[in-house]
Amino acid sequence: MAEHDPVRDAARYRVRRDSPTGQEPSEQGEDAAPPGRMENRHLWVDVLVDQAVARGEFDNLALAGKPIPGITAHDPDWWLKALIEREQISGVLPEAIQLRKDDAVLADRLDALRTEQQVRDAVEEFNARVVSARRQLLGGPPVVTPLRDVEHEVHEWSARRLPPPGPPAPAAEPPRRRHGWRRRGRSG
Known part of the structure; x- marks a missing residue:
């Protein structure tokens, strides 16, 4: 059947x-x-x-007769790197390298927080990750990311939150003296 x-x-x-x-x-x-x-x-x-x-469905393709961009003869993982870049995959790096990336954007991450306690918690969590990575339990590249001072980061965060100083206020002009003459409108 x-x-x-x-x-x-x-x-x-x-x-x-x-x-x-x-x-x-x-x-x-x-x-x-x-x-x-x-x-x-x-x-x-x-x-x-x-x-x-x-x-004719294969006519006039964008890369017809040209090499595929991003592929090198010496890199067998070109497709994996392209996938990570295209899909913006994060968190798959060795911890030492991920910490370097997180260290570079830590100020931006802290600026998104609203309270001092949240900033303190975020910096303490970052420092705990650095200490854990320094133990090298999983191996990988050496950790060169420094620890962050919590109080200094809170102070910097507060300074970035203050409104920028505006232009100086103009000095008060001295009162004008009246000279005794006035403009008179035409009457006529």
Whole structure:
């Protein structure tokens, strides 16, 4: 009993429609088995690719005839690096390197906090991560990230939160002396 698969039926319809003879490849006298079988799927894919080429779907591609950007012959992990950059994946670096990155943006992270206690907690959590990484339990590169002084960071955070000084207020002008003459409007 043949299975009735709507996806396969639709694909067969497209092959018959796009074929010059109006027949499936197995009906065209080729020795290929029915394309739906797993062991012959490469034949089905070849037919679909040939039809796409005939329709011109591969014409005028952006990188036609050019090397794929970002691939170097000496870097076998080019695809992994591209994935990390494209998807902005973080947290998969060795802790020493991740700490360097976090150290560089710590001031921005602290500026987003609202209270001194939150700033203290964030700096203490950062320092705990540095101490833990220095123990080198998991190995990896050496940790060169310095510990942060909590009170200094709180002071710096407070200074960044103050509004910038505005332009100096203009000095009060001395009162004008009246000279006894006035402008008179024309009456006439």
